[in-house]
Amino acid sequence: MTLMVHRLAAFVAIMCIATFFSATIFVELFGTGESIATLKSLIVWPGLFILVPSIALTGGSGFALAKARSGRLVQQKKKRMPFIGANGILVLIPCAVFLDRWASVGAFDTHFYVVQGIELLAGAINLTLMGVNMRDGFRLNGRLRRSA
Template structure:
């Protein structure tokens, strides 16, 4: 049961971040200032209310599941998690809040776009690391076999 909770939480967190990332890019390319403000608002509310618990559940359940396990895959996942958490709490969360506040007031200045670029970079890094963790988790459970190149 713990593994299923971990898997669901990890998938929800990954889908949240990928949705935020994709929506941001699409609205910037094709949307109006009003639609940008709407997306930024939806990312904060209700988006973060799904993402933050999903990340917490993923981290806690993963930590608990890993207590009695050893090996390269578990070690790699454990090394990535602090960076994913720090990136999320120290970069992505403040960026989302600031961008939402600026977009709500129509402040689309160079600082907005610098912070947004920084947010997209941090989001891409987290998505990559989370994808690696999902891959390694699937390998640990035997649902994904290692590639021949390894």
Template sequence: MSRTLHVAAAAVAPLCVATFLVSTLAVELLGSAEAIAGVKAAIVTPGLWLLVPAMAALGGSGIRLARTRRDPLVEAKRRRMRLVAANGLLVLVPCALLLDTWASAGRFDTAFFALQGVELLAGSANLALMLSSLRDGRRLAARRRVAAARG
């Protein structure tokens, strides 16, 4: 069960982050103030309500799967996911909440766009880290399949 949960969460979490990034960029370039406010609201609800549990499941299942392993790929995944979690909790969630509040109030000033830039950079960094961990997870799974085939 832990492996299935990990794979599912590993699919959902980066997909959420990528969706947030693409929708933000698209609406900022092409949308109205109302559309921007709508995207910011959707990122918070239901977006964060899907992403945060997926990240918790991903982290918890990853810790469980790797509890006794000291493989360099596992260690790299641990380091990356700590950065992803810290960036998410300390930068991305507060940015999303504040940007939603400002957008719903129609506050599209320099501070809004500066914070939007911070959110886009931090979100892009998190997506890159998550995709690197996904790549390494696939490598670990391939190794496990090869070892099982060898018997």
């Protein structure tokens, strides 16, 4: 059961971040101020209320699964998770809230785009780290061969 929860929560978390990331780029390139404001609002609600619990469930279930395991891959996954969580709590959530507030009043100024750049960078970092954790998880359960 823990493994199923872990897989589902990880999938939801990765899909949320990937969706937020790609939608942000798409709406910035092709959208209007109103569509940017709508997207930023949707990222905060319901987006963060889906993402935050899914990351917490992924981390908690991952630590529970790792109790019975040891080795280099398990240790590397354990080292990445605090950074993923801290990046989300300290960077991604505040950025999302500020961007939503500024977009809702049409404040698309330098501050908005600097914070959005920070948000995109932090999102890309989290996606990369989560992808590497997923790869290592596949290696741990035998779905992917370990490289020599």
